[in-house]
Structure formats: C-alpha cells, structure tokens
Amino acid sequence: MSYSVSVQTPASRVATAAAAVLILVLIALPFFAGRGTIRDMFFILTMLVLAQFWNLLAGYGGLVSIGQQAFVGAGAYALFGAVILWGIDPVPAILLSGVAALVIAVPTAFFAFRLNGAYFAIGTWVIAEVVRLLVAQWKTLGGGTGTSLPREATRDMWFVSLIEDALGVRSAAARDILAYWLALLLALATIGGIYWLLRTRRGLALAAVRDNVEAAKSVGVDASRMKWIVFLTSALGTGLAGGLIYMQKARISPDAAFSVTDWTAYVIFIVVIGGIGTIEGPIIGVLVFFALQSLLADFGSWYLMSLGVLAIVVMLVAPRGLWGLLSGRTGLHLFPIRRRLSGGQLTQAEE
Amino acid sequence: MSILSLRNVSKSFGALTVTDDVTFDVSPGEALGIIGPNGAGKSTLFNLITGNLRADSGSIGFDGRDVTRVSAMERCLTGIGRSFQIPQPFEKLTVYENLVVAATHGRSQSEAEVLEDCADILERTEMIRRANTPAGQLSLLERKRLELARAMATQPRLLLLDEIAGGLTEGECQALIATIRDIHAQGVTIIWIEHVLHALTSVVERLLVLDFGKVIGIGAPDAIMASREVREIYLGIEV
Numbered sequence: 001m002s003y004s005v006s007v008q009t010p011a012s013r014v015a016t017a018a019a020a021v022l023i024l025v026l027i028a029l030p031f032f033a034g035r036g037t038i039r040d041m042f043f044i045l046t047m048l049v050l051a052q053f054w055n056l057l058a059g060y061g062g063l064v065s066i067g068q069q070a071f072v073g074a075g076a077y078a079l080f081g082a083v084i085l086w087g088i089d090p091v092p093a094i095l096l097s098g099v100a101a102l103v104i105a106v107p108t109a110f111f112a113f114r115l116n117g118a119y120f121a122i123g124t125w126v127i128a129e130v131v132r133l134l135v136a137q138w139k140t141l142g143g144g145t146g147t148s149l150p151r152e153a154t155r156d157m158w159f160v161s162l163i164e165d166a167l168g169v170r171s172a173a174a175r176d177i178l179a180y181w182l183a184l185l186l187a188l189a190t191i192g193g194i195y196w197l198l199r200t201r202r203g204l205a206l207a208a209v210r211d212n213v214e215a216a217k218s219v220g221v222d223a224s225r226m227k228w229i230v231f232l233t234s235a236l237g238t239g240l241a242g243g244l245i246y247m248q249k250a251r252i253s254p255d256a257a258f259s260v261t262d263w264t265a266y267v268i269f270i271v272v273i274g275g276i277g278t279i280e281g282p283i284i285g286v287l288v289f290f291a292l293q294s295l296l297a298d299f300g301s302w303y304l305m306s307l308g309v310l311a312i313v314v315m316l317v318a319p320r321g322l323w324g325l326l327s328g329r330t331g332l333h334l335f336p337i338r339r340r341l342s343g344g345q346l347t348q349a350e351e
Numbered sequence: 352m353s354i355l356s357l358r359n360v361s362k363s364f365g366a367l368t369v370t371d372d373v374t375f376d377v378s379p380g381e382a383l384g385i386i387g388p389n390g391a392g393k394s395t396l397f398n399l400i401t402g403n404l405r406a407d408s409g410s411i412g413f414d415g416r417d418v419t420r421v422s423a424m425e426r427c428l429t430g431i432g433r434s435f436q437i438p439q440p441f442e443k444l445t446v447y448e449n450l451v452v453a454a455t456h457g458r459s460q461s462e463a464e465v466l467e468d469c470a471d472i473l474e475r476t477e478m479i480r481r482a483n484t485p486a487g488q489l490s491l492l493e494r495k496r497l498e499l500a501r502a503m504a505t506q507p508r509l510l511l512l513d514e515i516a517g518g519l520t521e522g523e524c525q526a527l528i529a530t531i532r533d534i535h536a537q538g539v540t541i542i543w544i545e546h547v548l549h550a551l552t553s554v555v556e557r558l559l560v561l562d563f564g565k566v567i568g569i570g571a572p573d574a575i576m577a578s579r580e581v582r583e584i585y586l587g588i589e590v
Contacts, residue, residue: 204448205455346482
C-alpha cells in the first residue's frame with residue numbers, strides 16, 4: 001500500500017505553459033511597444049515586487065509592517081550614495097540597495113520583534129520615520145530637498161549604449177528599457193523565489209507559525225527564525241526594488257523615497273484588494289490598482305477616496321480579496337502549494 | 352534512571368500558584384496518568400514540561416539533561432511530543448500537511464522521507480480519509496485525533512496527551528485506547544491527563560493526583576483510587 005504526494009493541478013499545468021508564453025512576450029515587449037507602455041509596465045512590475053514582499057511578510061509571516069518605505073528609501077539612497085560618492089555604475093549599485101536595506105532591517109527587526117500585532121505595525125512606521133529624518137540630515141545627498149543622479153552616470157550606464165544600438169532608440173528611451181528589463185527580472189525572481197519557498201518545508205513551517213505559533217513551536221518549528229527569514233528576505237527585495245525605482249526616476253528626496261503612502265499604503269491596498277496570502281492576489285491587485293490610477297488620476301483627491309471606498313467594499317464583500325473570491329468559487333490555483341496525498345487507502349476511498 | 356524528572360517545580364500567575372513545588376519521576380517506557388479536578392493545574396504542568404511555559408523555580412530534567420530553560424521547539428527536538436487540551440491545528444493546512452510540518456521539523460527529515468510514515472500514522476489514527484481536508488474544517492473529534500496524530504509524527508520518546516478521550520463514544524474510546532497502547536508498546540513513555548478514568552486506568556501503570564497545583568498522591572491506580580484523600584478531593588465522595 002503505497003502513497004504519493006502531488007502539488008500540481010490541471011489548471012496549474014495550463015498556467016505554467018501560459019506563464020512561459022507571457023514571460024517571452026514581456027521580454028520582447030520593448031521591441032514593439034512604445035515608451036509610455038514600457039514606463040507603465042515598469043511601474044506595474046516594481047509595485048508588484050513591493051506587493052509580493054509585503055504579502056510574504058503580512059500574508060504568510062503574519063508580520064503586518066507599515067514601515068516598508070524604510071527599505072525603499074534606504075535602498076534608493078544607497079544607490080544614489082554609491083553613484084555620487086563612490087562613482088559606481090547605477091546598475092551594479094542596485095545590489096548595494098539590497099545590502100543597505102538588510103543593514104537597516106537587522107536593528108529594525110531587533111526592536112520591532114519585541115512588539116506584536118498593531119504595536120509591531122506602528123513600531124515599523126516609527127522606525128521608518130527615524131530613518132527618513134536621519135537621511136534628511138545627509139547634506140552631501142541634498143539633505144531635506146534631495147538630489148539627482150549625475151548626468152554622466154545615467155548616460156554611461158551599463159547596457160544603455162548596447163540597447164541604443166540594438167533597438168535604434170535614444171538614450172533616454174534606452175534607459176527606460178533597461179529599467180524595465182531589470183524590473184521584469186526582479187519580478188520574476190521574486191515570484192519564483194517566493195513560490196519556491198512556500199513549496200519547501202520552510203514554507204509549510206511559515207504557514208504553521210501563522211496559523212498557531214505555540215503549536216508550531218511544540219512540533220519543532222523554530223518560529224523566531226522563520227520571522228527573521230521572512231523579514232530579512234522582504235527587506236532585501238524591497239530595498240532592491242527601491243534602488244531600481246529611483247535609478248529610473250534619477251531624482252530623489254527623503255519625503256518621496258520614504259513616503260508611507262507610495263511604498264506602503266498603496267502596496268497594502270494592492271495586496272488586500274487582490275487577495276492576501278496568495279501569490280495570485282498581488283498580481284490581480286496591481287492590475288486593478290494601475291487601472292484605477294489611469295482612470296482616476298486626473299480627479300485629484302477623488303482618486304484617493306475611490307481607492308479607499310473600493311478597499312472597504314472589497315474587505316466587506318470579499319475579505320479574501322478578488323483572487324480569493326474567484327478561487328473560492330472555481331477552486332482555481334495558478335500557484336498551487338497544497339500537497340495532495342493519494343494512493344493506498346485513499347484510492348479505495350475514491351473508487 | 353528516569354526519562355523525566357521534576358524537582359520542586361513551581362509556577363504562579365500573579366498571586367495564584369498553579370504549580371506548587373511539584374516533584375516526581377517517570378521511568379523510560381512507563382505510562383503515567385494524571386488526574387485532578389478542573390483548575391488543579393494539570394495543563395499548566397504539561398506546559399511547563401513542554402516548555403510552552405517557563406517554571407518560576409525548580410528544575411526539569413529530560414533524558415539526563417536539564418531542560419528547565421530550554422525552548423519548546425528544542426524540547427520537541429529532544430523527544431518531547433504533546434497534544435493540546437483545546438486542539439490547536441494549523442487550520443489552513445490540510446491534515447496531511449499538519450503531520451508533515453511536525454515530521455519534517457520535529458526530527459529534521461525531508462518531505463520524501465516522512466511521507467510513508469505520515470500516511471501510516473493517519474491510518475492508525477483513522478484520519479487517512481481526511482488527509483486532504485483543511486484542518487479548519489474538521490469536527491471536534493477529528494481535531495482531537497489530529498492532535499494525537501501530529502504529536503506522533505514528531506516521533507517523541509515522551510508523549511504528553513491532554514484530555515483526548517473526552518466526548519468520545521464507547522466504541523471510539525476503545526479504538527483510541529488501542530492506538531495509545533500500540534504507541535506505548537513501541538517503547539514510547541506516556542503521560543496522559545484524562546477525566547475518563549476507565550480509559551486511563553486501562554493503559555497507565557501509575558496515577559498522579561494533582562489538587563491546587565500540589566501532588567497529593569502518586570502510585571498504582573488501585574491504591575490511589577482507594578485512598579481516602581483522593582476520593583474526597585477528586586471524586587467528591589464523602590467518606
């Protein structure tokens with residue numbers, strides 16, 4: 001009597017094939033799409049990365065942070081610092097953005113992990129504010145008013161001349177295309193990495209800790225280590241995204257780089273609307289968010305009010321988000337993580 | 352040489368002393384039953400042994416090692432497994448996944464290595480048909496069985512069972528007793544808190560009686576149940 005375990009579903013096999021085609025189309029996009037589309041896609045992909053990491057933190061790790069802007073800002077300022085002070089090329093400097101976010105994340109976790117629930121959330125926000133105020137004192141990088149990347153640094157950036165020649169575009173458009181490809185790479189690595197993590201026994205432990213900490217400890221799960229892994233991974237990814245976003249903007253200020261609205265509130269909106277605790281949720285959420293932004297951006301504060309109303313309606317009608325609603329009705333999982341035991345006595349039961 | 356030894360263990364919540372100077376030993380392979388009225392501190396005693404709570408004073412030794420300050424996670428790894436009185440399943444995970452978490456982390460093995468063993472435990476606890484059901488959808492009885500199954504999946508040398516027979520029908524109770532005897536026969540030391548006395552006495556070799564956090568008797572079930580003090584306090588029978 002032998003048993004076996006499978007994770008895939010028929011829908012996920014179709015999804016894998018569709019994803020392969022989609023990825024090829026996205027890679028080839030700069031060859032046939034205009035500059036506006038590339039910039040929109042850059043925005044969507046970077047917000048998606050931020051949303052996936054916030055979802056990893058809150059949806060899987062149970063750590064509701066409202067201080068992710070600390071890592072976006074730290075990553076962004078690390079990139080500007082590396083380029084302006086050390087003359088490093090912006091592209092490799094993105095890696096330093098990730099390192100800087102990790103450096104900030106260790107003391108943040110040290111303090112914030114002493115707090116639970118709402119206190120943890122507020123704690124992370126306070127720490128982000130402290131980092132913003134400290135960075136605003138950094139006169140070499142423009143203090144409170146901010147600064148720009150030197151023109152020669154952005155002009156001579158790695159790969160830019162290659163892209164100019166290959167696609168026959170101007171330097172500014174080539175920089176956008178480079179940023180887009182890097183964002184695509186980061187988004188694919190993020191989704192692939194998180195999906196991989198969730199399918200390992202670590203991912204199972206993470207779900208166990210989220211469902212019941214005491215029981216998880218009692219079956220040998222190192223709950224505090226799981227929290228550290230999740231927090232540091234999210235900080236690293238958020239920092240990389242921050243560096244990339246500001247490499248593309250080429251202009252930075254503490255208020256923008258450490259904006260709680262842009263880098264945490266919108267991100268929470270995306271995850272909650274799409275469906276927290278799923279990989280599909282943030283993907284749906286970011287598309288909805290982008291559509292709303294395109295439709296309503298001209299209406300000023302009405303735009304923010306509409307976002308708020310929509311968020312409240314979704315939370316009341318579909319607490320598990322749009323993807324949760326769809327998946328609950330249809331049983332669809334594009335990124336299945338549930339293990340299904342079959343064979344042995346289960347075969348007899350199903351016959 | 353005892354597998355578990357408690358020396359003068361005490362625990363208070365504010366002014367309330369829930370575990371009062373508890374001292375006892377358990378031999379390897381023994382089955383010990385713990386009885387006592389509600390609020391006597393039985394579950395607290397379990398939490399102290401498993402590390403879910405820290406003792407205020409005294410010491411707890413497991414397998415020759417002082418584990419008084421060791422975390423719940425590490426105590427599981429050294430071989431202490433438990434069920435919770437109020438079932439604490441991982442609700443969003445399936446029954447099978449609940450066991451896989453316990454098996455892969457409780458003894459550091461890969462998922463492939465624990466597959467057959469988890470399926471075997473599910474068969475023995477009669478939970479195999481529910482293997483792919485999320486634990487949040489289980490009935491209370493099934494949750495209690497899952498508690499036992501998940502504790503077994505960590506392959507404990509000392510298994511602590513907290514009221515898993517309550518609310519079962521006679522047939523279900525007999526099946527549970529058979530399962531626990533089976534685990535015990537494999538050499539696992541068992542400490543079992545239970546109000547269903549006939550279930551308890553059909554498995555355990557010794558009984559420990561707890562009242563207001565104090566041990567008021569420990570010994571052979573017949574002798575304990577015959578003692579006047581126990582009958583008065585626990586059974587409420589006026590002698």
